[in-house]
Amino acid sequence: MRAESRYRQIARTLRREIQEGSLPQGGQLPSEKQMEERFEASRNTIRLALGMLRNQGLIVSRPGRGHYVQDVVPEIFYATRSRGGPGGFNEPNLAGLTLEELQLLSANADIAPRLRIPEGTMTVVRHLHRFSGDRSGSVSAAYYPMDLVEGTPLMLPEDVESALEILMDHGHRQVGYVDELETRMPTPQEVGQLELTPGVPVLEVHRTDYSEERPLRLVHTVHAGNSIRYQYEHGDLNAYHRD
């Protein structure tokens, strides 16, 4: 059992062919039956190899169709590039964001500390969905302390242009934010929401926006890992930041 197992050898071979381009992006792999003959292995062994590649996000498999080489290009999210938000900070990719649901929820242990409110305090939650192209890109939940948004359009189940601008009009100006980034494998629910193919991790971001006095908002976003790149700039880079 010390030597590399058969299915790992097969996976390695296929992986190399994918990365070298003998199997072009989007191209179809031979059927499992054909691979049985080529590699002189049983279908189960072939499927173990294909399972590895699927888990690595290199291929996608469609019942009745076949196995295909995966092709996705990530889009870059410039976290620190100003887009004229009220505080000079851009909102998490407003373009393509649509409101899915509006909810009243008491803050749990994940939310309350970040908003610096007691657990159980009421918050207004706006669930947003971002599509990139025809595919699902991310799902967000923006938590607002109830007292901050009472009597504002943020209480209404409608899309808004800029939530931070609305807050500013009510006397709460954003002066900064904190982003916390983690990666992990998706939950089954997220696999459905983001239409994730197996083997694609998610990037989980907690952004807390602050005024001078208090946290204004917590945006919890889960991005499909194969379609996102975050970029942060710090310091005096006027002459050197890239596009």
Add this chain to the structure above:
Amino acid sequence: MRAESRYRQIARTLRREIQEGSLPQGGQLPSEKQMEERFEASRNTIRLALGMLRNQGLIVSRPGRGHYVQDVVPEIFYATRSRGGPGGFNEPNLAGLTLEELQLLSANADIAPRLRIPEGTMTVVRHLHRFSGDRSGSVSAAYYPMDLVEGTPLMLPEDVESALEILMDHGHRQVGYVDELETRMPTPQEVGQLELTPGVPVLEVHRTDYSEERPLRLVHTVHAGNSIRYQYEHGDLNAYHRD
């Protein structure tokens, strides 16, 4: 085939038990044979369910031992918290970094554009390894343009206190940086280097450090996704940043 398949049901049941804590962290799951009886399914089906949990990073499996509930707590990397680096910026977690290898390498298409040097230009590459506790935390490669480090201790195969400080002593002061963050599944090589358990994604970070004139260094880091959290702060948050 429309109904949820048997192995997914089993995985869902076990997942719930893990998340609810009926199966404590670090605890051992029943053996596959015992689960055959409990779920009235074949070993193949049980193993498919366990494979799902393993791919989700919820369990680890050890031949001859059994299946265990995974338990890891991520450590936070404060990307924007100053630690007295020359430019007021901290280096990527200097503590625990050890030099593995020193290399001379011509810049490829990944490196050259970020350092704004022509492809093929010589760079000095310092390979670093960070351990968190007894486990492997991340592997980094720091790329320096050759002309910048000639005649400095950075050409020597020895650990250095602060590379940016050395560069400053030679007239190159860091004034800022750009971080690019992506997530993906690890390559087989990274699985070995980082001692990753299956189902754990990696966080890939490209940090480019700049002086007023030019890029000074590119640090390419691959973190084990289950042991890292990145944090970025922006704006005037003196009173509000958390520990």
Add this chain to the structure above:
DNA sequence: CCTCTCAACTTGTTGGTACAGGTTGAGTTG
């Protein structure tokens, strides 16, 4: 020419068997 049916393909799921090799603890042996 268009539509519909269906055979022939595809992957997904489930059952079984067998053996390799790591791990452990009971029991034997010195």
Add this chain to the structure above:
DNA sequence: CAACTCAACCTGTACCAACAAGTTGAGAGG
């Protein structure tokens, strides 16, 4: 008592068989 052996477990790998269900294209039928 210490060391060693070994049976009994564990997971990993590999094979075979069968059926379910999605997909497609050839060909029959209108």
